[in-house]
Amino acid sequence: xxxxxxIDLGTTNSLVAYVRDGMPVVIRxxxxxxxxxxxVSLGEDATLFVGREAQRRLLTAPSRTVYSxxxxxxxxxxxxxxxxxxxxxxxxxxxxxxxxxxxxxRELTPPEISAFVxxxxxxxxxxxxxQEGEFDFEVDRAVITVxxxxxxxxxxxxxxxxxxxxxxxxxxxxxxTAASLAYGLDRKNRGTIAVYDxxxxxxDISILKVEDGVxxxxxxNGDTHLGGDDIDRLLMLLVLREMEIxxxxxxxxxxxxxxxxxxxxxxxxxxxxxxxxxIQAKWDLSxxxxxxxxxxxxxxxxxxxxxxxxxxxxxxxxQPLVDRTLExxxxxxxxxxxxxxxxxxxxxxxxxxxxxxVRRMVEGLFERPxxxxxxxxxxxxxxxxxxxxxxVSGRREMLLLDVTPLSLGIETMGGVVSKIIxxxxxxxxSGREMFTTGVDNQTxxxxxxxxxxxxxxxxxxxxxxxxxxxxxxxxxGLPRIEVRFQIDANGILSVSATELRTAIEQAIEVKPxxxxxxxxxxxxxxxxxxxxxxxxxxxxxxxxxxxxESVIHATEKSLRRPDFSVIAEELQPGELQRIDExxxxxxxxxxxxxxxxxxxxxxxxNHATQHLAEVIMNRSVREALAGKNVQDV
Amino acid sequence: MLECRSCGAGAPVDEHFCPSCxxxxxxxxxxxxxSFLGVERHLNLDLQDLERRFRDLSRKFHPDYYYNASxxxxxxxxxxxxxxxxxxxxxxxxxxxxxxxxxxxxxxxxKSEGAASGSGHSTPQPPATLLEEVFxxxxxxxxxxxxxxxxxxxxxxxxxxxxxxxxxxxxxxEHEEQLRVLSGQWDAxxxxxxxxxxxxxxxxxxxxxxxxxxxxxxxxSIERELAGFGLSTLGSGAESQEPDAQSR
Numbered sequence: 001x002x003x004x005x006x007i008d009l010g011t012t013n014s015l016v017a018y019v020r021d022g023m024p025v026v027i028r029x030x031x032x033x034x035x036x037x038x039x040v041s042l043g044e045d046a047t048l049f050v051g052r053e054a055q056r057r058l059l060t061a062p063s064r065t066v067y068s069x070x071x072x073x074x075x076x077x078x079x080x081x082x083x084x085x086x087x088x089x090x091x092x093x094x095x096x097x098x099x100x101x102x103x104x105x106r107e108l109t110p111p112e113i114s115a116f117v118x119x120x121x122x123x124x125x126x127x128x129x130x131q132e133g134e135f136d137f138e139v140d141r142a143v144i145t146v147x148x149x150x151x152x153x154x155x156x157x158x159x160x161x162x163x164x165x166x167x168x169x170x171x172x173x174x175x176x177t178a179a180s181l182a183y184g185l186d187r188k189n190r191g192t193i194a195v196y197d198x199x200x201x202x203x204d205i206s207i208l209k210v211e212d213g214v215x216x217x218x219x220x221n222g223d224t225h226l227g228g229d230d231i232d233r234l235l236m237l238l239v240l241r242e243m244e245i246x247x248x249x250x251x252x253x254x255x256x257x258x259x260x261x262x263x264x265x266x267x268x269x270x271x272x273x274x275x276x277x278x279i280q281a282k283w284d285l286s287x288x289x290x291x292x293x294x295x296x297x298x299x300x301x302x303x304x305x306x307x308x309x310x311x312x313x314x315x316x317x318x319q320p321l322v323d324r325t326l327e328x329x330x331x332x333x334x335x336x337x338x339x340x341x342x343x344x345x346x347x348x349x350x351x352x353x354x355x356x357x358v359r360r361m362v363e364g365l366f367e368r369p370x371x372x373x374x375x376x377x378x379x380x381x382x383x384x385x386x387x388x389x390x391x392v393s394g395r396r397e398m399l400l401l402d403v404t405p406l407s408l409g410i411e412t413m414g415g416v417v418s419k420i421i422x423x424x425x426x427x428x429x430s431g432r433e434m435f436t437t438g439v440d441n442q443t444x445x446x447x448x449x450x451x452x453x454x455x456x457x458x459x460x461x462x463x464x465x466x467x468x469x470x471x472x473x474x475x476x477g478l479p480r481i482e483v484r485f486q487i488d489a490n491g492i493l494s495v496s497a498t499e500l501r502t503a504i505e506q507a508i509e510v511k512p513x514x515x516x517x518x519x520x521x522x523x524x525x526x527x528x529x530x531x532x533x534x535x536x537x538x539x540x541x542x543x544x545x546x547x548x549e550s551v552i553h554a555t556e557k558s559l560r561r562p563d564f565s566v567i568a569e570e571l572q573p574g575e576l577q578r579i580d581e582x583x584x585x586x587x588x589x590x591x592x593x594x595x596x597x598x599x600x601x602x603x604x605x606n607h608a609t610q611h612l613a614e615v616i617m618n619r620s621v622r623e624a625l626a627g628k629n630v631q632d633v
Numbered sequence: 634m635l636e637c638r639s640c641g642a643g644a645p646v647d648e649h650f651c652p653s654c655x656x657x658x659x660x661x662x663x664x665x666x667x668s669f670l671g672v673e674r675h676l677n678l679d680l681q682d683l684e685r686r687f688r689d690l691s692r693k694f695h696p697d698y699y700y701n702a703s704x705x706x707x708x709x710x711x712x713x714x715x716x717x718x719x720x721x722x723x724x725x726x727x728x729x730x731x732x733x734x735x736x737x738x739x740x741x742x743x744k745s746e747g748a749a750s751g752s753g754h755s756t757p758q759p760p761a762t763l764l765e766e767v768f769x770x771x772x773x774x775x776x777x778x779x780x781x782x783x784x785x786x787x788x789x790x791x792x793x794x795x796x797x798x799x800x801x802x803x804x805x806x807e808h809e810e811q812l813r814v815l816s817g818q819w820d821a822x823x824x825x826x827x828x829x830x831x832x833x834x835x836x837x838x839x840x841x842x843x844x845x846x847x848x849x850x851x852x853x854s855i856e857r858e859l860a861g862f863g864l865s866t867l868g869s870g871a872e873s874q875e876p877d878a879q880s881r
Contacts, residue, residue, distance in 0.1 A: 170700065214688045391700045399692055425722065428696065430715040488711060489696045 002138040004170065004392050005125050006178070006384025008145050009114060009158065011070040011201030011227060012351065014038050015378065016121040016142075017385035024182065024385040026378050027128045034378060036124065040116045041065035042104040045593050048538045050120040053545070059276065062088045062268035064104040068229055071201050072099045072110040073161075074153035076514050083225070088268040098516060111161040111516060112524060118144075118165035141168045143388040145380050147202040148174035149222030149328075149405045151451050152463050152493050153514040159492065160521050170391050172490040175199070176206035177402050178383030179349040180215055182374060184398065191344035192218075194332075196362050196370065197380075198325065199350035201227040205329045207336040207343070216401040219335035219424045221328035228282075228352040231318050235278035236271070238317065239293060243305055270300035285311045286354045315357045322358055329365065335424050346370040351377050401426050404487050411448040411457040420485055423453065427487050435481040435497075441473040447483065449495070462513040468497050468506045481506060537595075544598040548590045551602050555583055555609050558616060570615045575608075582608040635661050638705045647671075649693065649713065657694065659705065660712040665737050666720035674737075676730060676816035687721040731812065731842055734819075740835050760844045766800055770851060773797040774858060791859065798855050801848060808845040815841065 005018045005027075013035040017026040026034040033052075041054035042064050049057055049065075057065045066089050072080055077093035084091035090102035100107045122139050129137035144167075146158050155172050162169035176195035183193075190211045197204040204222035208215055277295045284291035290310040297304035333340065346362060348370045353359065362370050374382070390398060403424045409417040410433060420431035435445055445468045452460030471479050480500040487493050497506035516524070559579075561567065568576060582605035589601045635644045635658050637651035644651055644658055647668050651658055667674045670686050692698075694717055699710040723729045735741060774797070777790055815838050822831060 171697075212688060214691065216688075387697075390697055394698060394701065396692060396698060399695055399697060401691055401695075426718040428711050428715040429718055430712075486711070486715065489714075 002136055002140045003125065003129055003134070004141040004143075004388045005121075005139055006143045006145070006381055006386070006388045007118065007121055008175070008178075008381035008384060009070065009118065009161070010038055010380075011068050011199060011229060012038060013200070013377065014117050014121055015381045016125050017378070017381040018125065019385050019389040024382040024389075026381055027125050029124065034381075036117065036120055037067070038070065038114075038117050039065060039067040040069070040103070040113050042106065043593070044104075046104075047541060047593055048116060049542065050116050053542055058272045059269060062272050065089070066101055066103050066113055068201055069101065069110050069113045071225065071229070072101065073114065074110075074151065074155070074157035074514050075099055088271060098514060109516065109524075111157050111164060114158070114161035115164035118142075118161055118167060122165060122167060140166070141170050141388070141392070143171045143173055143384045143391065144169055145175045145178050145384050146172055147197075147199075147222060147224055148176050148204040148206050148217075148220040148402075149202070149224050150174075150491075151224075151406055151461050152408075152491070153461070154224070155490060155492050156515045159490070160516055163521060164524055169490075170388060172492065173384060173387050173400065174204070174206065174217075174220070174402055174491075175202075175380045176204045176220070176347075176349060177208070177215065177217055177400055178381075178387065179347060179374075179379045180206070180208050180210070180383070181386045181398065181400060182379045182382035183347055183371065184210060184213075184215060192338065192342055193345045193347060194329075194343045194366060195347045195349060196325070196329070196353065197222075197349035198352040198358060199227050200352070201225065201229050203227060203325050203328065205325070205332045207332050207338065213398045214401060215398065216426070217403045217424075218338070219332045220403055220405045221332040221335070222405070223324060223328060226321065226324055227350070230321055231282060231352065231355075232275060232279055234317055234321070235282065235293070235314075236274050239274050239278060239295070239305065239307065242307065243301060267300055270298055273298060281309060282314070282355075285309070285314050286356060311356070318355075318357065322355075322361055325361075326365070340366050343368075347379075348372045349376050349379055402489075402491070403427060404429060404491055406451045406461070407453055408463075408485060408487065408493065409450050409452075409460070411450060415457045416455060417450055417452070417457050417460055421487060425487075427491055428489050429487045431485045433483050433485070435468070435479075435483060436477050437471065437474070437479050438476055440476050442476065443471045443473060444469045445471065445481065449485075449493070463493065464495075464513055464515075466495060470504065470506055471499055472502050472504060474501075541593055541595045541598075544595045544602070545590050548586055548598050548602045551605055551609075552583060552586060552590075555579065555605060558609070558612060561616075563619075567612075567615055567619065571612065575611060578608045579605070579612065635659070638709070639703070649690070657699070657702075657706050657709045657713065659709045660716055666724050666733055667737075669716065669720050670724065672724075674734065675820045676727070676734065677820055678724065678730070680725060683721070683725060687717065690717050727812075727816075728842070728845075731816070731838055735835060735839050735842075738831070738835050740832075740839055760840075760847060763804065763844060763847060766804060767851065770797055770801060770855075774855075777858070794855055794859055798852065801851050801855070805845065805848045805852065808841050808848060811841050812838065812845065 003018065005016050006024070007016050008014060015026055015034045015036060017024050019025075028034045036051040037055040039051065039054040039058065041049040041057040041061060043049065043061075044064075054065055055067075058067065066087075068087065071083055072091070076095065076097060077091070077099055078095055080091060080099055091099055092102065092107070093099045098109050100109055101113060103113075122142075125139045126137050129139070142162060144158055144162050146155055150158070159169045159172055176197045179197065180193055180195050191209075193208045193210060195204070195206045195208065197206075202222065202224050203226040204220065206220040207218045209218055210216075273295055277293050281291050281293045288311070290308065293305070293307045293309055295301065295305040343366050346366045346368060348359070348362065353362075353370075353372070353376050359370065359372075386398070387400065389395065390400075404421060404427050405423060407419045407423040408421040408431065409419040412418045418433070420433055421429050435447070437445065447466040447468065448457065449463045449466065450457055450460040451463050454460050468481060468483070471481065478501070481497055482500055483495060483497040485493060485495055498504065499506060558564070582601070586598070586601040586605050589598045592598075635646055635648065636642075637644060637654060637656065638659050639656040640651060640654035642651055642653040646661065648658060650656065665674075670683065670690070672678060672683065672686070691714070694710055694713040696707065696710045696714060699707045702710070723733045773793070777793055777797075781790055815834060819834050819838065822834065
């Protein structure tokens with residue numbers, strides 16, 4: 001039987017988990033790392049890099065590397081103009097259509113780029129199952145998580161990404177709800193839980209009631225554009241300002257409207273080195289009271305940059321961002337008909353909840369210390385794995401009842417929205433609306449579907465336009481067309497219609513406002529099969545490079561040992577020279593894309609260092625024994 | 634009568650699973666949330682019991698458990714789950730519970746019509762019993778607006794709005810009390826009560842409900858006025874305008 005997994009497809013990092021012997025576990029790589037950075041890079045020769053490898057290329061090939069793509073899922077160009085300015089890749093698209101991201105001369109949609117990340121996770125999981133000795137290690141089905149506050153277009157885009165990655169998407173579930181499932185496993189208690197989820201790019205708050213293993217979401221709220229990315233951006237602006245470089249990050253510069261990649265005075269490599277430095281400082285300040293932001297010298301800043309920053313300074317800087325989470329929390333509580341004191345447990349999810357200020361604020365708000373016993377980076381994937389297991393195993397101990405985060409409505413005369421399914425309705429949910437014709441013998445009616453809480457259609461999210469066709473010709477006002485809106489357990493909408501007088505099922509043409517049409521997805525699927533072989537080669541190349549890097553790393557580490565001069569005395573004449581040559585040759589090879597050459601030179605270096613390794617090992621053994629002797633005396 | 638799509642056997646309309654093959658039944662046109670959840674057609678419901686029924690049925694219907702089932706069972710699961718969610722949402726709130734009762738008893742409350750007819754946003758005439766209060770309130774609101782335009786002190790205006798709201802809130806409390814009394818009356822009617830007697834109670838309920846909705850709209854307009862001053866009053870009755878507000 002092929003395998004099912006749970007996937008947390010994050011703004012910054014993604015990870016994959018599955019259920020083993022009834023318990024969810026995340027899948028790690030050889031070095032124990034569970035996180036796959038949600039970064040994709042295309043090499044000069046169209047080699048595809050995903051994850052850590054792609055993340056490294058942010059510094060060396062920033063214009064060919066994309067990240068934080070989740071922020072563009074299911075959105076139009078008019079939504080993302082501001083955001084695009086802070087990113088070093090080009091973002092385009094027609095008004096009212098899907099965003100396209102330019103990577104190394106190719107125009108890719110966000111679902112396609114996300115599919116690369118998903119495929120990497122699929123591969124990682126398959127590799128894991130293969131090593132576990134599973135006979136059928138193929139991973140073809142997955143539960144994928146999305147922010148609770150994602151709208152229909154964003155959910156659909158995520159599902160499309162899964163399909164493009166060759167996965168059957170069993171279910172789209174909400175991240176905070178997934179987290180609560182992971183927490184609920186060993187504590188099958190009852191009570192009211194608040195899940196505060198501040199990730200790399202999104203913020204969610206969900207209020208749940210847990211009883212008899214039923215996890216019922218009472219309300220949810222959030223901001224799909226608030227997270228660690230925004231904190232990084234504030235720090236980057238601070239640094240740029242202080243370095244007096246007129247770079248344009250997020251437009252708050254001397255040239256506010258200059259697109260990022262046209263700003264000659266702040267090259268992409270340089271911006272990425274700043275980004276890396278401020279992220280490190282941000283991490284440091286979760287544990288330390290003060291740290292330094294350090295940027296190495298480069299062409300753009302020959303003297304480099306170093307700045308001391310205290311936690312107090314950092315907190316003052318990010319306070320306004322953290323405060324933006326308060327209103328969604330209040331709204332969610334009010335929608336659930338609860339006060340902060342009614343909450344029994346608070347769960348923290350997402351990397352940004354490691355920030356002490358965030359923890360203090362959440363604790364103050366609910367007047368109780370939040371739970372964070374599970375790794376906030378991993379808990380969502382664990383919950384997704386639990387849900388995947390429920391779906392395929394038919395286990396019934398636990399059930400998740402989620403809600404739709406936004407009201408669904410249709411445009412009526414005067415551009416006013418008539419709500420059909422209210423926000424925080426438990427899903428699956430359905431709604432009906434009656435339509436008729438305005439002109440004699442009219443055979444078609446146009447319907448505009450929207451999502452959002454505002455009164456006017458212009459202020460809500462356009463989801464799709466439908467045309468009801470084949471209405472039997474009748475005098476105006478006589479047809480009674482019932483349109484049914486069905487939100488499924490994924491939070492995704494489908495629509496059907498019937499003319500009640502004749503019981504004729506109406507044909508519906510769907511034009512998603514910010515999604516891919518079925519035909520586009522089909523075409524991309526075909527293309528991805530065509531690319532599959534090239535991708536497979538690329539994967540082998542990456543594996544070869546990774547192996548080479550680890551051999552280089554180990555060799556260099558040995559050569560740098562403080563006691564190396566003593567060790568060198570035990571080496572044969574010319575041995576060190578052979579190692580140096582092998583090292584240089586391999587370093588040269590990993591810059592290219594000749595996989596066979598990398599393999600050969602890795603092997604050669606391994607061979608050249610075999611004796612050195614023995615010498616070092618013997619020395620360690622001798623030292624260990626000597627130490628023992630001393631103690632024994 | 635329902636027909637099981639799996640085995641073709643017949644089943645009573647309030648059954649969820651086929652009596653002969655025990656598979657989930659497709660949902661036919663079902664109009665009665667009370668019988669769907671298996672509770673009496675009463676207006677005072679035990680909310681804990683209702684919630685337990687909702688959870689139990691969710692465990693039986695939810696699409697999670699039909700992932701490997703046949704397409705017709707999957708569809709039935711989706712339809713039954715959606716209907717259950719609608720039913721629970723409508724019945725747990727006392728106001729929508731009355732509205733549903735009126736609808737299934739053949740006295741639908743005058744609701745705004747569908748979108749295509751475009752009549753969704755006309756303001757209804759104030760009910761006769763409220764004319765006096767509405768008139769006084771509108772006058773006061775006009776005056777306050779004028780004062781605000783001439784730059785009057787915000788705190789003073791706020792105080793005036795607060796006192797203008799008092800009589801309306803009193804009216805609302807009266808109506809909610811009357812709704813409670815009428816609900817008790819409805820529940821106490823014997824099952825073989827004369828149709829005229831039933832109708833009288835239902836009509837009284839409908840009357841009070843329409844007035845109550847009108848009162849809530851008035852309170853909402855005061856709230857908007859306050860928001861216009863940047864003086865939002867949180868809590869005081871604003872929540873009860875939410876269509877699905879919990880009864881507390």
